[in-house]
Amino acid sequence: MVKVKVFINQAVDSYAKRVEPLLLQKEACNNLMLGIMNRLKENKTDCFLGWVEANGEIIYAFLRTPPHNWILPDIEVNSLDFIPVITNYLYQHGYEVPGVLGPIKYAKAFAQQWEEKSGKTASVHMNELIYQLDRVQIEYPLPGQLIQAELADHALLAKWLLLFGEEANAPIDESRASSLAAEFLHKQTAYFLQIGENKVSMANKSRETKHGATINAVYTPDKYKKKGYATSVVSQLSQKLLNDGYQFCSLYTDLSNPTANNIYKKIGYYKIGSAIVYLF
Numbered sequence: 001m002v003k004v005k006v007f008i009n010q011a012v013d014s015y016a017k018r019v020e021p022l023l024l025q026k027e028a029c030n031n032l033m034l035g036i037m038n039r040l041k042e043n044k045t046d047c048f049l050g051w052v053e054a055n056g057e058i059i060y061a062f063l064r065t066p067p068h069n070w071i072l073p074d075i076e077v078n079s080l081d082f083i084p085v086i087t088n089y090l091y092q093h094g095y096e097v098p099g100v101l102g103p104i105k106y107a108k109a110f111a112q113q114w115e116e117k118s119g120k121t122a123s124v125h126m127n128e129l130i131y132q133l134d135r136v137q138i139e140y141p142l143p144g145q146l147i148q149a150e151l152a153d154h155a156l157l158a159k160w161l162l163l164f165g166e167e168a169n170a171p172i173d174e175s176r177a178s179s180l181a182a183e184f185l186h187k188q189t190a191y192f193l194q195i196g197e198n199k200v201s202m203a204n205k206s207r208e209t210k211h212g213a214t215i216n217a218v219y220t221p222d223k224y225k226k227k228g229y230a231t232s233v234v235s236q237l238s239q240k241l242l243n244d245g246y247q248f249c250s251l252y253t254d255l256s257n258p259t260a261n262n263i264y265k266k267i268g269y270y271k272i273g274s275a276i277v278y279l280f
Helices: 012-026 031-042 082-092 104-118 151-167 174-187 229-243 258-267
Strands: 004-009 048-054 057-064 099-102 123-133 145-148 190-195 198-208 212-219 248-254 270-279
Touching: 004 082, 012 031, 012 048, 012 057, 031 057, 031 198, 031 212, 048 082, 057 082, 082 104, 099 104, 104 270, 123 258, 145 229, 151 174, 151 190, 151 198, 151 212, 174 190, 190 229, 198 229, 212 229, 229 248, 229 258, 248 258
Parallel strands: 212 248
Antiparallel strands: 004 048, 048 057, 099 270, 123 248, 123 270, 145 190, 190 198, 198 212
């Protein structure tokens, strides 16, 4: 008889050694969880790091960094029998569960189990696709010049992050936008596309994994849309990351945004996975 047990702690280094081999089997698909783990190694914040063992062997992992949702990675498991064990553990130990994000089969099973346990109703917040790029396929030259955001750009970056949140159905308040802008500037990860004297689009180098980097916060103001600027900024930033030594780039897209998905495909991104976000 298989004995399945769940564990949660906050020891990042030992946790990473334990679960990284599983996550790296689908590195780009698991860029979110791998990237968060790498960030926690550098800057420890509040976190709950979970894993599942079957007869003493680790078979799955999951985590949460409050106030965000629980994350379920893309790990091949023979059955979904471990999902009720996770939800039972979270319920019995009083963990907060605002939502869950992960591959559809896992997140859906989690949502159904949590509805039964908690009496709360699960609603689909977003369906997402995960893309990978190994080579930029779009032809150069592209419009505009990729420039790194500077400290003097804080106000503009914060404003655009606020608007990006609204557009991406993931709204943030002004305080959060300002702190994110400061973080991006400190880490030197934010980039603009500049045409003449005007900044017309932005993108950010986000999470790093062992062999790749993720791009997020892709935003173009309405007055600059439909001019190829988003295509240009993502293409140029992707090429820069490859030139810097990353083997691949990855990103999440909203399944319901055909414009963004077509842009990424044109650049050379291809679908490697999907995810769904449930809120309770």
